[in-house]
Amino acid sequence: MFDYTENMKEKLSFFNERQQKITEMVDKSGSLRVADLSKQFNVSEETIRRDFEKLEAQGLLNRIHGGAVRIEQKSEIPIPKRRAKNIEEKEMIAAKAASYVEDGDIIAMDASTTTLIMTKYIKGKSLTVITNSIGVSLELAQESDIRVILIGGYLAESSMSLVGNFAERVIQDYHVDKFFFSCLGVDFKRGVSEIHEDQALVKKQLISISEKLFLLADYSKFGEKSLFRLCDITDADYLITDNKVPINTIRELNNLGVTGIVGEKSD
Structure with a gap:
C-alpha cells in the first residue's frame, strides 16, 4: 500500500x-x-x-x-543505485563511446548512467549536446566549447531527467548526428526495450531525428525484455558493450549489420 x-x-x-x-x-x-x-x-x-x-x-x-x-517494485531504479551497478563495465563502454565523438558533432545523450559517465571523456571537445538529463547538463555546464541544450519537461526524480510531451515536441525540431543511449533490455527477437514509458518516448523521438545510433549496453542487458519497445536491434548502427559479452553474440550482431564493439579496460 x-x-x-x-x-x-x-x-x-x-x-x-x-x-x-x-x-x-x-x-x-x-x-x-x-x-x-x-x-x-x-x-x-x-x-x-x-x-x-x-x-x-x-x-x-x-x-x-x-x-x-500502481507502481510495483520493478520500476525505474534511482541513478545512485544504477551508477553503482556494473560500474567497471559502464566505464569501459563510456570511454569507448566517447572515442566516436568528434569536434563539431551534434550529439544527443539520454539520461542513463552510462552516458553520465561518458561526459568526463568528451570534455575538451567542441560539441553541441542535446539531452534530457540534468546530470549530463551539470557535468558539461562549465565546458566553454560544449553547447548544451537541455530538453524541457516534467522532472522524473529517480533518473533526474525531463520527460513528457514538452520534451517530445521540442526534440522534433532538432537534427542529431549521433545519439548515445542505453536501455533496460536487449533481446534479438524483442529488440531494445525500456521499463519507463516516458523515457522510452523521449528516446524514440531522439532516435527518429538521429543519423547514427549508438546503443550502450553492458552484459547484464542482453536477453532481457522490458515493457516498452524502443526499436529493433538492427536499427542501431553501433552496439558498444563490455568484455563479458560472448564473442558469438558480437558475431551475431555483426551478421545483422550492427557493428558490435567491445570496450577495453583502462590501465
Missing part, C-alpha cells in the same frame, strides 16, 4: 485535489481506466491522460494503454 511518509506528502502537495485523489485510488485498487475517471471527475479523457503523465513523471503510477497501474 501507499507509504505516506513526510516526503511523499510533500510531493503530493504539488498536485491538485483530483491528481491527489487519483494517486490514492490507483494505490488502493491497483489499476485505473481513463474513461472511468473522466466520468467520475467530469473532465475530458485528455485531462486525465495529462494527470497520468504528470503523476508518472514523479514516480507515483505507471501509465498503460487506456489507463494506469
